[in-house]
Amino acid sequence: MWKNHPKALPYLFLSEMWERFGYYLMIGIFTLYLKDVEAGFAMTEKEASDLYGTFIALVFLTPFIGGLVADRYLGYRKSIVIGGLMMGVGYFMMGIHSLPMLYTAMTLVIVGNGFFKPNISTLLGNFYSKEEYLDKKDEGYNIFYMGINIGAFICNFFGAALQILLGWHYAFMAAGIGMFIGVIVFLLGTKHYAGYDHKKGTQEGDMSFLRIVLFILLPSVIFGIIGWFLKGTTSDANPASYIFGSDSTDAFVFACIPIIFFYGSLYFKAKEQDKRPIGALLSIFAVVILFWAVFKLNGSALTTWADRYTDREVTGTTEKVFSTLVQSKEITYEKASTELYDAKFRLQKENGEVVKVDDYPIYFRNVSKEKLPQEGSKISVWATNLSQSINPGWVIILTPLVVAFFTFLRTRKKEPSTPTKIAFGLLISALSVLIMVAAVHIGNNGTEKVSVWWLVANYGVITIGELFLSPMGLSVVSKLSPKNITALMMGGWFLSTSIGNKLSGVLASMWDTYDDKANFFWVNFCLLMFATLIMFALVKNLNKVMREKGIN
Template sequence: MAITQSPQGTDTAPGTKTSKHPKGLYYLFFSEMWERFGFYLMLAIFFLYMIDAQNGGLALPKSEASDIFGTFIALVYLTPFIGGLLADRKMGYRKAISMGGLLMALGYCGLALPGNLALFGSLGLIIVGNGFFKPNISTLLGNLYSEPQYADQKDSGYNIFYMGINVGAFAAPFIASYMRNNYGWGYAFAAAGIGMFIGVLIFWMGNKHYKHVDVLKPVQANDMSINRILAIVILPALLAGIAAWFFIPGNVFGSDSTDAFLFGSLPIVFFYVSLWAKASKEDKSPIAAMLAIFAVVVIFWAIFKQNGTALTTWAQYYTDRSLPESLEKPAQALGMVQYVDNTTRTVEAYDQNFRTTTDASGKVVTKEGVDPYLNNLPKEEWPAAGEEQPLISPELFQSVNPFFVVLLTPVVVAFFAFLRRKKAEPSTPAKIGLGLLITAASTLIMVGAVFAADNGMDKSSAWWLVGTYAVITVGELCLSPMGLSLVSKLSPPRLTALMMGGWFLSTSIGNKLSGVLASLWDKYDDKQYFFMVNCAGALLAALAIFAMLKWLRTIIQTHTGKQ
């Protein structure tokens, strides 16, 4: 048989399988890497920027800053619903990705400007931009693997793509810390914007490798028009959110913004259910399978996204972050050092939620009037009067998870490839269930940390957090890229980006619920029960997946010929 040049530029016989990946994967890999670099750089310092009152920050109260942060991180995963829809029906994937990347880049740079208008306008640009970028780059990747010669490589392709996400996420907190400590907040946000511009440029450079799979799907007779979706989904979502914010007495889910978000999400959830209800006989089963997966993985994101709340609280107050003297200067040069002292400050306010006090400048101090890090440290280990103790900045623990993703992705990919050769590879939904079991195990490591720290009376070793992140990373690698792969496998072609938006909707709801769970931190006098509740949630979600496993495998095998 003659060998012909494939559309991706690789020498592959048409219709034959290959162990290679399409060339477009690598351009999408680096585009996503730079996009995630900008996003996680911004996230690493955004909360700190909002509460900073001494170095040019916004000097917002912590409660207000937390509410803004939680709402933002939820909304950036909600807008992929409309971004995926418009790409599917009107724009195409490349145009949507390009526009989304440019909007995000402008948003990051805009955060360097003063004033509330710049703040909320920039956040709006990032939220909308992510809606166009995030679901469509994942869909475009899936389209590259829709050709028969690459079909068997789809799961590993998504794993490689996912590693690109985490290369950017790993580097971001270090660059963020260095830029803001040495040059200021504005330069740090500008660095995020520059990273996003680089990502868009790389995406354009790879255009020829994926333009052939950027094809608008024909709309079928029973598909809703965009105008109808706007009228019966988006508008009701906005009205439900506004009504929940202003007219529901009390706080059903803990805050006005949480009520508004969750009630506003209901019309979108109903829309996805209606897709299943009105689907053809051929499409009904795969849509049902995806909706079931979406519902279950909400629990994973509700636990996983506590890395920015509960686990960061543990890192800040209960983890030994002391730095050897020999490493102080290199760490300082990299912007990794935070200093504490035992200077007594005048107490002006008392925060019952955090059991701490704030001084006139807004700095959190303990009841004894010193930095809260010293609160559970024996006084003989406090720095001497007039001296400062160098500590590892708590936000740098955010790099541990992406570090392990980069380190362990080749291991996980190789492990499943080995099982594939032995014809023992788990099905995609089984991998998701396995990921939830591993997530449950990670929460038990934090139960061990609570015991080691005598329920917060002492400092625990940083290795407890490192171990927790290592284990949950394995769970993440079994779940998150597999979910993206599953959506790509099962979605009706004309609905692929829209269903990818559904995956990110589940992420969005999970993100918001993570804040609800984390807000209960101070309700638990014994912190082991906080983590045990998370463990129970992950186990229940895993049981739900395994209970549906036979049904899910049958659907996948029917519609793809594989499990």
């Protein structure tokens, strides 16, 4: 796999693998931890989804400033190490049961990711600027992307085992250890980064850091505060008079305005030869927001689907295997408590109250009568967060096939351009949502649990879309960005991811408002189809820009 690629690739691959091990272990249990009434914070679905959406949005917003600082002042290597250490400490603190500590830990992860994420991707791209590696860039990013998903796949097994055996804190500690291993691996490859890690400094026409603080970051904070306190129209459906759904969402949307304005100004102030490439990137950034809005439901709405609506019971040999690996737990069927929960749930729904009962939705409340065990008997179920390993599992399986497919087309000079790949990625992702629409109908709108294979199929299809889009996005930023702002434009890619992530939290927070869950997924389908149509409309012009740059 490493043949004909830069010698630094294995180190960057493994560093990113361990970093993603920590991040996805943490994110896989995050909403479950928030909603846990005994050892967590007893949050409602809406509260947990809103905090989750804000968190992952900010995690992908800070690469904007992290990329800029690395470009001008620190260089990539120092930024990556600083970011990794901050994230590792944040993960260790996250399991301490205190809201102030939780928010402090989240802040460390948010800032640390800002230093780590854009700069390791940009450093990788620098190695493919050499003539001998130019035509290998897409393949290199696909390999790098597989490293991300190996970490994301294995982490949930550790997270489930540690949470079941020892508790939430030890699971978060494992995330921190994974992050520190990633930093160590990165440092071991230092000798291979020589000549590719130089900081570019401030170029002619660039804004000074002071001006960025005064004219971007400070306005962003001020706009965020305005968004927090500014109120919209009060109604029965919106008694708190939020503008976009919650105080945190309002603040985030307003805070993004100065940053979006800054990226738009890059186009108008750019040199003539840089205008079209920057414009092409900005249009791609805008379109992929909707992809991330739906894709990132894996940590919220789709985790809820796995928890409440998926048949997670394991029996026979499967039960023995899961018990051995400590990723299953026994639960007892108590008819009275199930009926009590159901009554509370219905009563709160009928009165229009926020649904917040004393515990998670009891597993047996939507098990068909013929499958209910005897009163007082126990069954084994696999841990909910293991559903988070389905998507990265598919990535590991499908990445070699997708790489081989595009290599086959390349040898016949029929490989589609990077923008075309992104357009098809959006279309395939839209089709994946139809699987969940079918799953809702099979389960009679949640009155019966459905097979986990519906989730597996959904993740399988959207993973193909992801492989057509996400690594291609990293690649196209590296290809089209003017050299003096490469990391800054990589931060722009993550800014679009950030906005999409926040929109994902907004979508997930409305889960309980949909009586027919199929309508929730139909909304997601329409969003992705809208993005698909726009992207295909842009492809011709984007391909022209790529040809002007002499790249595909």
